[in-house]
Amino acid sequence: MTDDWSPPPGSWASSAARRRNMQAIRSRDTKPEQLVRRLVHAQGLRYRVSAKPVPELRRTADMVFRPAKVAVFIDGCYWHGCPEHYVPPKTNHGYWSQKVVGNVNRDRDTDQKLRSAGWTVLRFWEHEPPEECALRIAATVRRLRPPSQQVP
Template identity: 55%
Template sequence: MSRQASRDTGPEVAVRRLLFAAGHRYRLHRPVPGLPRRTIDIVFPGPKVAVFLDGCFWHGCPKHATQPKANAEWWRAKLDRNMARDTETTSRLAEQGWTVLRFWEHEDPLSVADRVAEVVMEARGGSKRS
């Protein structure tokens, strides 16, 4: 598991490049307020928009998640904890007034970037600057 990229994954970099090219500025891998061991993938601190790009295996994608056969019980418990942690993180951020966007790694980077840009502009009151 130590060889699995936890940040700067291909889908994450693709979305970031599209956002940056469109003029949106953001922060990367910032801690979740109140939960310092958890990080937000892409952060727009001013409008309080948090973007997570979740891996299908690690976060239980309904389309692409697989169940390991070896040590199945341990893996099931681990993946269930990951999903519970995602839910807790989302609710904690929402309670603090953040808009939380979660996307799967298999989603089209262009549509993800468009959706993020749309939400950021709405949160900023419709202005183009991010």
């Protein structure tokens, strides 16, 4: 990369370093997601990863249990405005704060739309113990599975 880099017109990236940093942020397969998925899988449950619970809704859940109609989201503390851990940004405050507020609003809208379509929505923060999340997910999925999917 050359030193004369400049952001493309209309880009929010203020430097090459910031741009690289932002591009490295994962939207799926984060460590908290992987830990929870591994624990749920170990309990014998199978699921879809980063899937649309409702095909016509342009939103993906981190884990989708179709027969039980359970959608699971593992939300990052910064990007989803965790009441315990969210720290407002020091630079470009207006842009990032507005982005987080938009994410929170979209999360609430997603929850409402999925519930209206008959889905159970489970949301966890990335800082919650993965074991507790996995136990809650497994209990919910087992309770909501159709009778034909029940394991004796």
